[in-house]
């Protein structure tokens with residue numbers, strides 16, 4: 001169990017944390033294993049199979065691209081996003097790649113990268129199997145699950161569901177909202193204070209601050225590039241990027257008496273982030289790539305429109321958002337393939353609501369209530385991306401969710417702290433709803449908008 005915001009916010013590459021970031025890490029881990037075994041230099045063939053949601057929508061989510069780059073040794077946080085299209089084009093046209101940058105092998109992206117459109121493995125809907133041969137002898141076979149937010153776990157072959165291992169010691173362990181509130185009250189800590197203490201158990205305070213500032217800087221860079229880039233998004237739907245035009249319109253706006261003008265900026269920042277994600281840009285999973293626009297948009301709202309919120313308070317904002325991300329990872333799910341979009345955009349909205357409530361002076365109870373309000377009103381939200389791309393409805397959905405976060409934070413702050421439905425009840429409901437949800441609404445692009453709109 002993690003209690004770190006750095007496991008919630010991970011710097012990576014678009015368009016999907018579970019379909020791009022996780023598979024790239026899994027592929028890299030597999031070839032690192034070959035290197036450790038001393039057999040990398042002999043490998044003559046590698047085959048990769050994608051199951052469940054990865055097989056059904058992986059192409060639109062960039063899974064193929066992520067896998068081949070991961071086999072070449074790339075990492076999501078350091079890969080040069082600008083060179084990705086040309087590198088993948090070269091691998092496809094030459095039918096070869098270089099494992100970990102040292103071992104050339106033939107690799108046919110059709111025969112050696114197999115998509116199982118309907119078959120799924122038993123422990124998680126996002127599964128990958130890697131097999132390596134030396135001549136005709138199979139020397140390695142590994143199954144990985146991409147469990148959401150860019151996290152992966154390997155199948156240990158025991159027949160038991162794999163559980164992510166975490167040996168780290170945390171001063172304050174929690175995976176539920178109620179525990180988080182109790183720990184804060186017992187230790188007279190705020191939620192960001194508690195999270196900071198947890199992070200400082202793993203590294204120095206200066207390193208923690210540098211790490212948090214780096215997350216915010218990647219988020220704001222992403223917004224900045226998104227606001228300056230127009231054209232259409234890749235993938236074949238020819239979706240027009242809107243953030244750049246909206247940005248220009250907002251900059252030209254002269255009237256200052258529109259009481260809702262701030263919401264247009266929130267919308268802009270969410271659109272800009274998610275368009276960058278859809279274009280395969282550098283992104284922070286928050287808690288996933290598809291839902292990456294909500295936390296930055298609400299953070300920018302606070303930074304721009306709430307007097308006194310500067311860079312230092314943004315650290316508190318991200319620490320609080322991260323604490324709620326820990327709760328959702330620990331007792332719920334942030335995987336659209338597992339519980340639908342309620343687990344992605346719903347959790348992102350809840351995290352941002354909590355962060356904003358903290359900045360507005362909320363008690364730990366009010367902060368957690370803000371998260372509950374935001375999540376409650378995303379319950380039942382399905383995942384039905386058109387064409388399997390993280391574009392429609394995902395991009396707009398982040399903008400709407402960001403506005404919901406602001407409303408939820410303000411509701412919680414203006415209330416006395418009593419909440420009929422607790423966050424833990426709400427998370428349990430999300431999980432049960434996800435269990436009951438038909439698989440066609442869980443990131444398979446086989447239901448909802450994905451089949452209601454005819455692609456042209």
Ligand code: SF4
Pocket residue numbers: 290291336340341344345382383384385389390391393394443
């Ligand atoms: S609909 Fe939601 S869960 Fe599905 S890909 Fe889009 S953002 Fe992710």
